[in-house]
Amino acid sequence: MPGLTSLPPFPEDVLTHPLLVIDYKLLKAGDEAENAQLWKAATELGFWYLKNHGAEDEVQGMFEMGAETMALPFEEKMKFEQGDEGMSHGYKAAGSNAVDETGALDTVEFINVSQDDVLAFPTPIHRTYPSTVNAHMERTIKPFVRKSLEVNSTLLEIFNTRLGLPDGTLANLHRLDEHSGSEARCIRNPPRPGGISDDKAALGAHTDFGSLSFLHNRLGGLQVMVPGTDKWQYVKPIPGHAICNLGDAMAIFSGSILRSNMHRVVVPPGAQAHYERWSLVFFTRPSSSVVLEPLTDKSPIIAEALANAEDAGKLHTGQTAGAWFTRRIKNQRTKNQEGPETWRASRGTEHNPRAA
Numbered sequence: 325m326p327g328l329t330s331l332p333p334f335p336e337d338v339l340t341h342p343l344l345v346i347d348y349k350l351l352k353a354g355d356e357a358e359n360a361q362l363w364k365a366a367t368e369l370g371f372w373y374l375k376n377h378g379a380e381d382e383v384q385g386m387f388e389m390g391a392e393t394m395a396l397p398f399e400e401k402m403k404f405e406q407g408d409e410g411m412s413h414g415y416k417a418a419g420s421n422a423v424d425e426t427g428a429l430d431t432v433e434f435i436n437v438s439q440d441d442v443l444a445f446p447t448p449i450h451r452t453y454p455s456t457v458n459a460h461m462e463r464t465i466k467p468f469v470r471k472s473l474e475v476n477s478t479l480l481e482i483f484n485t486r487l488g489l490p491d492g493t494l495a496n497l498h499r500l501d502e503h504s505g506s507e508a509r510c511i512r513n514p515p516r517p518g519g520i521s522d523d524k525a526a527l528g529a530h531t532d533f534g535s536l537s538f539l540h541n542r543l544g545g546l547q548v549m550v551p552g553t554d555k556w557q558y559v560k561p562i563p564g565h566a567i568c569n570l571g572d573a574m575a576i577f578s579g580s581i582l583r584s585n586m587h588r589v590v591v592p593p594g595a596q597a598h599y600e601r602w603s604l605v606f607f608t609r610p611s612s613s614v615v616l617e618p619l620t621d622k623s624p625i626i627a628e629a630l631a632n633a634e635d636a637g638k639l640h641t642g643q644t645a646g647a648w649f650t651r652r653i654k655n656q657r658t659k660n661q662e663g664p665e666t667w668r669a670s671r672g673t674e675h676n677p678r679a680a
């Protein structure tokens with residue numbers, strides 16, 4: 325990937341949404357005002373910038389791992405493909421997923437490395453990975469996973485308190501000794517020759533499937549649909565600032581107090597379209613055996629929110645996190661598309677009436 329300094333700046337003339345900036349150091353120090361800002365971001369949009377997270381070196385290492393992996397011959401990468409049965413871990417080639425109900429193809433390729441496989445390495449729990457991933461496991465991927473876990477569990481603990489849940493409730497739904505869909509993802513989107521920035525999705529509109537995503541990108545292209553609006557707005561990458569967002573599991577657990585917001589990735593805006601776009605995400609997801617239901621019996625705050633939620637019925641999914649995750653992955657695979665119903669079966673909490 326090109327050095328940061330050689331990339332053209334994010335253009336000033338595109339519709340951009342300013343996320344709240346949350347200072348991780350202040351959160352760690354117990355700063356009440358910062359804690360309140362995080363709560364505002366988490367309940368209103370479900371997206372925020374996180375600065376002073378301390379993971380920059382690990383992030384850089386992960387981009388190098390991703391670049392080495394994507395440079396492998398295509399046939400080599402395909403030996404580690406996700407398959408069509410709903411497993412997320414492994415390699416995903418460009419065009420393997422639909423981006424909308426017409427079946428239009430995505431343009432991103434990515435490698436997903438399971439948290440369980442990283443922590444148990446060299447013993448495979450879910451699957452094996454390309455040689456470049458194995459070579460980086462101890463020196464790059466494990467440190468990145470550990471840092472990301474530290475950040476995400478700190479944020480979950482804050483949400484636990486704010487939601488009025490007994491201590492450790494959310495932590496217990498995300499235990500390291502239980503299998504989960506948690507994973508690290510490095511994404512490459514090819515440059516668009518000619519540099520025409522268009523509205524075609526590289527990664528289709530979606531809500532994240534799990535609990536909390538810790539995202540790092542350099543070029544624009546990420547867009548959010550802000551509640552109460554009907555136009556996609558860019559999220560501008562800011563050096564040293566991660567982008568955090570909540571996923572469906574947290575919206576469900578909290579009875580929709582917390583927001584899992586729609587987002588997508590398009591070609592980077594303006595002159596940035598000439599460049600390869602790299603991004604990196606760590607997804608914290610609940611243990612696979614956890615049933616996705618509002619935690620009403622554990623918190624009067626959640627019980628009250630659910631009583632007032634327009635989508636209360638839909639939040640009682642009756643599905644485990646593992647089944648939710650598999651269903652969503654499987655039904656967006658190009659090979660499984662049989663029509664708009666397949667695509668719709670890949671959807672999550674977008675039914676939320678608070679969604680735009």
Ligand SMILES: O=C(O)CCC(=O)C(=O)O
Pocket residue numbers: 509511527532539541545546587588589603604605
């Ligand atoms: O690449 C990005 O900026 C966002 C990626 C994303 O939304 C995802 O992988 O779920």
Ligand SMILES: [Fe+2]
Pocket residue numbers: 530531532587
């Ligand atoms: Fe996402």
